[in-house]
Amino acid sequence: MLGLQLATDPRWVNIVESNIEEILTDHAWCEQKAATNCITIIINNSEKPELVSALLDISREEIEHFKMVHDLILERGLTFGRERKDSYVNELVQFMKKGASREIALVDRLLFSAMIEARSCERFKVLSENIKDETLAKFYRDLMISEAGHYTTFLGFARKYGEGIDVDKRWKEWLAYEASVIANYGKEETIHG
Numbered sequence: 001m002l003g004l005q006l007a008t009d010p011r012w013v014n015i016v017e018s019n020i021e022e023i024l025t026d027h028a029w030c031e032q033k034a035a036t037n038c039i040t041i042i043i044n045n046s047e048k049p050e051l052v053s054a055l056l057d058i059s060r061e062e063i064e065h066f067k068m069v070h071d072l073i074l075e076r077g078l079t080f081g082r083e084r085k086d087s088y089v090n091e092l093v094q095f096m097k098k099g100a101s102r103e104i105a106l107v108d109r110l111l112f113s114a115m116i117e118a119r120s121c122e123r124f125k126v127l128s129e130n131i132k133d134e135t136l137a138k139f140y141r142d143l144m145i146s147e148a149g150h151y152t153t154f155l156g157f158a159r160k161y162g163e164g165i166d167v168d169k170r171w172k173e174w175l176a177y178e179a180s181v182i183a184n185y186g187k188e189e190t191i192h193g
Contacts, residue, residue: 002118002151003171005179012123012186013130019189020133021073025081026190028069030120033086034150035062037113045106051157058150065143072139088192089116091181095174107162111174114154119182121147123191 016023038059042052073080092115096108124144128137159167185193 002122003175004118004122005175006182008123008126009186010126010130013127016189021078022189024069024073026084028066029083030191031062031066035059041109054153086192088185095177107158107165107167110154110158111171114151115174115178117147117151121151
């Protein structure tokens, strides 16, 4: 369903399990950044009421996920660390078309967003199926379902607003680029690391 070209090696979970505090802190900040991304899209496209409504819902959900992860950190007596740089996302940003029309820029931002949600969904699935902590396994299973919905929403809006743009071709380009990026990750206890 997601179309990702490179699957996460399940052994990544062994790295994650070595530092639960780090993965949870990183995950919390990923949720905050996802909410911020939605708000940025809304600010730049306020004339599109359907998009604004959908992204308001997603941003609210992402902030709720941020709170859920933060609560989990506190419940476990862990420390919520400072915001982390997400090198994976920063590499994806480099692939967005620069100096394009507003329509092309919107479609690319939506595809960028769909890409991150797809990879997060896939990582949550790997966590849910391989982590020994049963509470975290269920937690990540539930979040996986949510991320899948976000992915389809972003992709759907890219197609809706991509009149005159070969959105499917550009999505395939995103998938190929993401595969080349993610090949360098999976070695750290972060959601995309």
